[in-house]
Amino acid sequence: MMNNKEIPDFRFTPTIDKVGVEERVARIQTKSIKGESKVQGMKMILNMIDLTTLEGKDTPGKVKQMCYKAQHLHSQYPDCPTVAAVCVYPSMVKIAKDALGNSNIKVASVSTAFPSGQAPMEVKLMDTRFAVEQGADEVDMVISRGKFLAGDYNFVYDEIAAIKDACGPARLKVILETGELVTLDNVRKASEIAMHAGADFIKTSTGKIQPAATMQVTYVMLMAIKDFHARTGKMIGMKPAGGISTSKLALHYLWMVKETLGDEWLSNEWFRFGASSLANDVLMQLMKSKEGVYQSSDYFSID
Amino acid sequence: MARLEILKTYKIYIGGQFPRTESGRFYTPLDSKGNPLANVCLSSRKDFRNAVVAARKAFGSWSERAAFNRGQIIYRIAEMLEGRRAQFEEEIIKQGKSAKEAKQEVDLSIDRLVYYTGWCDKYQQVFSAVNPVASSHFNFSVLEPTGVVAVIAPQDSSLIGLVSTIIPIITGGNTVVVLASEKLPLCAITFAEVLNSSDVPAGIINILTGQESELLSHMGSHKDVNAILYASDHKENYFKLKKLASESVKRVYRTELNFMDESAENPFLITDFQEVKTTWHPIENIGGSSSNY
Numbered sequence: 001m002m003n004n005k006e007i008p009d010f011r012f013t014p015t016i017d018k019v020g021v022e023e024r025v026a027r028i029q030t031k032s033i034k035g036e037s038k039v040q041g042m043k044m045i046l047n048m049i050d051l052t053t054l055e056g057k058d059t060p061g062k063v064k065q066m067c068y069k070a071q072h073l074h075s076q077y078p079d080c081p082t083v084a085a086v087c088v089y090p091s092m093v094k095i096a097k098d099a100l101g102n103s104n105i106k107v108a109s110v111s112t113a114f115p116s117g118q119a120p121m122e123v124k125l126m127d128t129r130f131a132v133e134q135g136a137d138e139v140d141m142v143i144s145r146g147k148f149l150a151g152d153y154n155f156v157y158d159e160i161a162a163i164k165d166a167c168g169p170a171r172l173k174v175i176l177e178t179g180e181l182v183t184l185d186n187v188r189k190a191s192e193i194a195m196h197a198g199a200d201f202i203k204t205s206t207g208k209i210q211p212a213a214t215m216q217v218t219y220v221m222l223m224a225i226k227d228f229h230a231r232t233g234k235m236i237g238m239k240p241a242g243g244i245s246t247s248k249l250a251l252h253y254l255w256m257v258k259e260t261l262g263d264e265w266l267s268n269e270w271f272r273f274g275a276s277s278l279a280n281d282v283l284m285q286l287m288k289s290k291e292g293v294y295q296s297s298d299y300f301s302i303d
Numbered sequence: 304m305a306r307l308e309i310l311k312t313y314k315i316y317i318g319g320q321f322p323r324t325e326s327g328r329f330y331t332p333l334d335s336k337g338n339p340l341a342n343v344c345l346s347s348r349k350d351f352r353n354a355v356v357a358a359r360k361a362f363g364s365w366s367e368r369a370a371f372n373r374g375q376i377i378y379r380i381a382e383m384l385e386g387r388r389a390q391f392e393e394e395i396i397k398q399g400k401s402a403k404e405a406k407q408e409v410d411l412s413i414d415r416l417v418y419y420t421g422w423c424d425k426y427q428q429v430f431s432a433v434n435p436v437a438s439s440h441f442n443f444s445v446l447e448p449t450g451v452v453a454v455i456a457p458q459d460s461s462l463i464g465l466v467s468t469i470i471p472i473i474t475g476g477n478t479v480v481v482l483a484s485e486k487l488p489l490c491a492i493t494f495a496e497v498l499n500s501s502d503v504p505a506g507i508i509n510i511l512t513g514q515e516s517e518l519l520s521h522m523g524s525h526k527d528v529n530a531i532l533y534a535s536d537h538k539e540n541y542f543k544l545k546k547l548a549s550e551s552v553k554r555v556y557r558t559e560l561n562f563m564d565e566s567a568e569n570p571f572l573i574t575d576f577q578e579v580k581t582t583w584h585p586i587e588n589i590g591g592s593s594s595n596y
Contacts, residue, residue: 293550294352296527298358 010153013192014227016184016220025215028256038251039289043081045250046073048268050108050239050302052087052276054115054207063092067099069301074283077290083279084268085138089114089129093134108138108173112163115177115206117142121159123256128166139163140173142206145180148190156190157197164198173201173239178217179209187217191224207274212242218253222260235264241274246283277303282290313343313488315350315512316495318357319505324348324513332486334398343488346513348521351480355527358451358478361506366448374406374423377470380501381416387497388413391462394489398461412466418568419474420583426475426573434581441584446577448476449554450529453522455515456566457534460562461487465494467562468534471572473507480509480528488512515540523547523555530554530576 001034033041051070063086072077085106088096098106109131113119119127128139130221141163147155164172174194178187194202202221205212225236238257244250250273257265265271280303284295314321327349331339343352344418365373388409395405427446436442452472457464461484481522483491495510511518516533522531523544530553533541545555556575560567 293524294355294521294526296525296551299526 004234007157007196008192010157010189011194013189015187016188018184020215021184021216024218025256028215029252029257031252031255033251036248037107039286041251041254042247042286044266045247045254045273045282046187046279046286047081047084047297048272049083049242049279050085050087050272050274051083052241052274053278054087054089054103054105054110058089058092058133060092060095063088063095064099066303067096067105069279070100070105070160071103073279074287074300077283077286080283080286084272087140087274090131090134093131093136097135106137107135109134109136109271110140110142110175110206111285112141112159114140114142114175115208115289117144118146121162125162125166126160128163132166132168132170136170138171138173138201139167140175140203142175142177142247143190143194145177148181148186149194153189153193157193160194160197160199171200171237172198173198173237175203175206175241176221177206177209178204178214180210183218184217184220188224191221192228195224195228195234195236198238201239203241203274205240205242205274210243213240213244213274214241215252215256219256219260222257226261229261235270237270237272238265239272239274244275245281247285250278250282279303311341313341313492313512315344315346315354316352316492316498316508316510317469317506318360318509319499321495321499322350325353328388330513332488334397338399339425343492343512346482346511346518348518350511350513351518351521352525355451355453355482355509355525355555357506358480359507359527361504362448362450362478365473365478365504365507368476370424370427370476371564373474373476374420377416378420378421380497380503381413383497383501383585384409384413384416384494387492387493390493391490394493395421395461398487398489408460408463408563412462415463415568416470419470419573422471423474424496426570426577429570429572429578430540436583441586442581443584444579444581447473448572449576450477451527451577452477452479452530452532452576453525453528454479454481454532455519455522455535456483456491458484458486458536458561460484462494463492463562464534465491467560467567467572468532468558469508471569472532472576475573475577477505477530477576478509480511480522482515482518482522483510483512485512485514511559519544520547524550526551528553531556532575533557 053066062187070086073080085108086096087108090109093109111131112124143156176190181187191202204217257271280300287295314323324344326344328345329342330345334340391409392405392455431445434442454468456468472479476591491510498508519540524547541557548555
């Protein structure tokens, strides 16, 4: 057993049984959630969404519109929950913060030269401090994948720790960009480095690289969180992001979290979906269960 | 040595793929002597939902495609059908018609595809209009496709009814989800194989097999279906469909055409599933009329 305070030697993180992971995920995907539990699950999903816009063409108007949507997902559905947070670039944080006012919705900002992370340390720190000063409640950083793949784990670790420091009170989500990490072994290793270096959340992807979130990498990261919790007693959040656009898939993710980490993680404090089009699909499913007829996107706000 | 015949599995056609029905169910239509024809998918409402998703996804690029190119693609279907006519004739005979009737039906189906090929880049010219107005405007009306159209194909034919109902709809830039004849479903799925090898983009035509009684209400109520063509023969079902469709203000048409007859070659089957967009364009003077007439 390792000492709690010690940093483990990351060369010896456990390797992953890829075939085993695929089988486990395949079994989770056979689960069919229906009726009342489905409605409950879908409301939970809505409440776990980080409504995201991360585009070069983002404007204050687009961000304000998204913030309005975050607060009023679909007025035709009574007691519709709000999303957990909106996720924007640092330059849009203030606009989002003002637009959300005193609603309970958080503002998350990407930082550290998102999405590539190819910038000097000072720039990444400035980027992060700026976002927090502007009012970001959460910071989504990217790790240096090049350094990680070159085996420079110390660099990756130190960088995360430094950014965590710069975050102050804001919660830190560490994006591993699993689509660039090549193997599940690397995903596990990067998860451990991030958690030990001070991540509050680990997040799969930027959404700019294919593949983005998959159930396989999410499962590996959830298992890393579970082991970390067993070892240190500290809870770490999980955020799959990118490519989750249907409520059926999102329900499978929820089920996987419940199976792997248990009910404690089933709230937006510990689990999030990074998504832009998921909300509408979930809303359409909710309306379907209310009205009994299949819905059309014509009746929902554009996202 | 005796050889075991390999029986074909008839699967449905959704988004350019041939899935089995998600429900895992099947039914066995019989020929006139009571022998089983084949095991055919008994599609569920979820198959229908999936098909509508595929059709909606395909709608944008199909409706925006150049009219001439749509014509080329429909002509290609005719070419591929010609190449596989023996299989269609055999299936039609199996389903109770004579060899002569089967040949005639396949001939006519191919010709009908060619007929609508011609209309692809012409119906706009024929049915659009420049309208006289009492102000200084150039006022014109053009046709635009309605969207996703659900079709309940005629019950009494396997091929010609299917072709004659869905082809005019896609000629007009719509996408289609069609429920094939319940008793005579064989040609529908073989036709899907023709479509699959004819440059028809995935999702433009989606073909389901199963029971009208089961899928009818979902076709009527689905909000993402923009119009319905009812070519089957239960009057009550038609009225039920109209009632359900009114909830989301969708058009429902019924046709009782004899598709073996020339009257089924008809451009109004295209315009039934078109919306008219009228534009007022400010202009000084047009055609000798001025603002004071």
